[in-house]
Amino acid sequence: MPQPLSHTGGLAPAALTVAQLNWSANGRQLLDNISFSVPAGQMLGIIGPNGAGKSSLLRCLYRFLQPDSGCIRLDERDISQFSGREFARRVAVVQQDTPAQLDAAVQDLVAMGLTPHKGWFEFDNRDDRERVAAALARVGLSALAEQPFSLLSGGERQRALIARALVQQPGILILDEPTNHLDIRYQIQLLELVRSLGITVIASIHDLNLASALCDHLLMLDKGRLMAQGTPAEVLTQQQLSDVFGVCCSITPHPQHGKPQICYYYGYQADGMSDPDIASACHHKGTAQ
Structure with missing residues (x-):
């Protein structure tokens, strides 16, 4: 099984481990024998050309897709063993396409991140509201808390979705091309924000220089195969x-x-x-x- 490396080169505990992962659709092998592990608290960038399998891999990691074979382990447990609520407490996801037409206020959207921690018919309490306010402050959106989500800019929408993910209190944050369609300043700002969160981050990133600057480790995919993995200097x-x-x-x-x-x-x-x-x-x- 692959062993993650810390910044100093020693063994570090793995937050997530993938072994011999395979997935196919319509007779095409889209992920072919993928194995890697993600050190806890570090940022892993997934890079590769269009059609390389980046989104397919992420969808397997957050259980949207069921692999044909192989194993994905979170805290030494296969992810299939977690209930939906338990998994949502461990893993938060920011997908590539944001729901731009959502009419909810920003603070209400962010409060949706509380769902995995609430029982049926349980109302939000003071602690919940404070957690939402803290998440909005962390991403710099406190002043827009009551603004409709649909009126936010692209960068603001991505930050709101990250705030929702923070409210989930996950150990792992998965992002699929989070800088898509953003101006360069907001691309840098968003990835610096994600990196500052102090949790394990797995993100597909289109811009290789951004991936180099802000990721601890990289996976390079091509046609569903893992071509290289390691530090940016080793991969790029x-x-x-x-x-x-x-x-x-x-x-x-x-x-x-x-x-x-x-x-x-x-x-x-x-x-x-x-x-x-x-x-x-x-x-x-x-x-x-």
Whole structure:
């Protein structure tokens, strides 16, 4: 079984462990023998081109999809053994598509996160209201608590959904492309917020430089297979980006945080390159700089 690594390289307890996970649909193998573990309290980024299996993997992790085979363990228990309410107390999810037309007030949407902790017909109490207020303050939305959710900007909606997740008090937060359609400032702000929460985070991220800067570990998927896993420096290499994404790039340490910073080369259409030509072209472009 895969062993998670801490920042110092020693063994760290795993919040979630996946072993030999397989899932197929309509005769296509969409996840093929995926194994990894997530260290408790760290942020794991899932990267890969469109169709790589990122969303399918996340949907298996939060039990929307039932894998064909393999095991997903949370706190050393198979996730299938948890009741729905118990699982919701452990794992919160922010999906890719937000319900933009929802008419509920922001504070009411956030209060929905209390549901796994409440009994049937149990009303919210003072502690519940304080928890909602604290979550709104944490994401910077206190001033918009009574605003209809539908009137929020894209970045504000994502923060409101994260506040709802915080009210669930989960140990693990799963996000599917949380920065989709956001301006760059709000992409950075949102991921910095998520990273600051002090819980285990698993997020699919489209922007590789954002993933490099803000994630402790990365999984690189391609066509449903796990191509690489490790620290950003271990995963984001010129060869692996060429093989998986079909791009030419150079990689240097970021001047602020020192993690890999990717600089892409251009001219694919003009060169008329097909996939087998990528590696050779990357070599020539790199040596020409």
